[in-house]
Amino acid sequence: MAKVEIKVNGVRHARNVEDRTLLANFLREELGLTGTHVGCDTSQCGCCTVHVNGRAVKSCSMLAIQANGAEVLTIEGLAKNGKLHPVQRAFSECHGLQCGFCTPGMIMATVGLLKDQPNPTEEEIIHGLEGNLCRCTGYINIVKAVKRSAKLLRGGKR
Amino acid sequence: MYALNYVRPKSLAEAAKFLASHPEAKLLAGGMTLVPTLKQRLARHSHLVDIAQLRELRGIEVKDGKLAIGAATRHHDVAISAAVKKAIPALAELAGLIGDPQVRNLGTLGGSVANNDPAADYPAAVLGLSATVVTTKREIAADDFFRGMFATALEEGEIIKRIVFPVPKRAAYAKFHHPASGYAMAGVFVVVTAQGVRVAVTGAGPGVFRWKAAETALAKSLKPAALDGAALKVDDFNEDIHVDRAYRANLVRVMAKRAVAKLAARGR
The missing domain is CATH 3.30.43.10 (Uridine Diphospho-n-acetylenolpyruvylglucosamine Reductase, domain 2)
Known part of the structure; x- marks a missing residue:
């Protein structure tokens, strides 16, 4: 067993878990943060994307103990004071989803992408979301939502 | 697990x-x-x-015509490094083509090289650039390091500390990636130095290898068309659900030509 201490969405959590516990399972089962989805469980689909120390990672392919001492941001941590994050708002406004299963991962990947490239071209958006799959194939509106996200973030409007 | x-x-x-x-x-x-x-x-x-967070294994440094990258340096950090882009732009480009952004945020240079996946990108750069693998025990030349599918010269308990890349005159990488996994179905790294031309191929054979007929052809004429007649031994090429040997061989030739075409735009 390992003692894992992680700051998730600004709140410090400590749990004793098996060393082999994946970060995705730690978030979902230990902390009840089920917004992080497990889709393929083979590091292809990106539904489990969260940020560890500010970088997007697939939480199904990382042990919770690897993130010991780190700061983790999940989809639940994006909205502030009941107000959606601009990327969440853009996905809603552009209907950047169909069934919605991939959406938390898409949004976390988009937040990461826009941190590196605040004004991406369509090609850069497609390349930047390569780690995320939408099985409904709703990519057209997802790309639109990323463009709108970039605009909202650059404008600083909430 | x-x-x-x-x-x-x-x-x-x-x-x-x-x-x-x-x-x-x-x-x-x-x-x-x-x-x-x-x-x-x-x-x-x-x-x-877990050695990912060891400071001794991090960092990027250019000194005396050589680019040294710590083994635990993430692919993302290599891809965005101004020092790498300036010294060996093809290496930064290659790092930015590995897997996907989430993979590049965790995956490391040393991990990729030690694993020596036959379809990984970094081995092509290490072999093509004739880099030196510096370990806790010794220094290993790239030509002696890769030993076929998932096999390397590393001994039990030997840890890669950093990889030292001589800065070439020019280099370019072209890759045909598998759309789901991001791995190379064929990736070709072409390097021009004062000593000649080196061509390293990943994704096609049981491990990264030098395409010597292409090196000879390109030494005479550094043009894509020079590769038309270069012999390519395909007996041990991978055949899988995706493509057969002949298809892979064609991909290798096309990627090599694309890399050579890119060299022209990268004069220095």
């Missing part, structure tokens, strides 16, 4: 000592291959020795 124990040594010396006394332990860096492999129960280790 089978049960295991995780340890995070505070120094490289501590990591090496731990490995020496625990024969079933395995080094963990980014874990982008190791963790999925463990999840599928294709491997079983008593301990994972």
Whole structure:
């Protein structure tokens, strides 16, 4: 067993878990943060994307103990004071989803992408979301939502 | 995943000592291959020795015509590094083509090279650029390092510290990636130095290899068309669900031509 201490969405959590516990399972089962989805469980689909120390990672392919001492941001941590994050708002406004299963991962990947490239071209958006799959194939509106996200973030409007 | 124990040594010396006394332990860096492999129960280790955060293994430095990159440096950090872009732009480009952004945020140079996946990108750069693999025990030339599918010259308990790339005159990488996994179905790294031309191929054979007929052809004429007649031995090429040998051989030739075409735009 390992003692894992992680700051998730600004709140410090400590749990004793098996060393082999994946970060995705730690978030979902230990902390009840089920917004992080497990889709393929083979590091292809990106539904489990969260940020560890500010970088997007697939939480199904990382042990919770690897993130010991780190700061983790999940989809639940994006909205502030009941107000959606601009990327969440853009996905809603552009209907950047169909069934919605991939959406938390898409949004976390988009937040990461826009941190590196605040004004991406369509090609850069497609390349930047390569780690995320939408099985409904709703990519057209997802790309639109990323463009709108970039605009909202650059404008600083909430 | 089978049960295991995780340890995070505070120094490289501590990591090496731990490995020496625990024969079933395995080094963990980014874990982008190791963790999925463990999840599928294709491997079983008593301990994972996490060296990803060791400062001794981080960093990028250019000195005396050589670019040194610490083994635990993430693909993303290589891709965006101004020093790498200036010294060997093809290497930064290659790092930005590995897997996907989430993989590049965790995966490391040393991990990729030590694993030597036959479809990984970095081995093509290390072999093409005639880099030196610096370990806790010695320095290994790229030509002696890669030993075929998932095999390297590394001994038990030997840890890669950094990789030192001589800065070439010009270099370029072209890759046909598998759309789902991001791995190379064929990737060709072409390098021009004062000594001549080197061509390293990944994704096609049982491991990264030098395409010597192409090197000879390009030494005479550094143009894509020079590769038309270059002999390519395909007996041991991978055949899988995706493509057969002949198709892969064609991909190698086309990627090599694209890389050579890119060289022209990269004059220095």
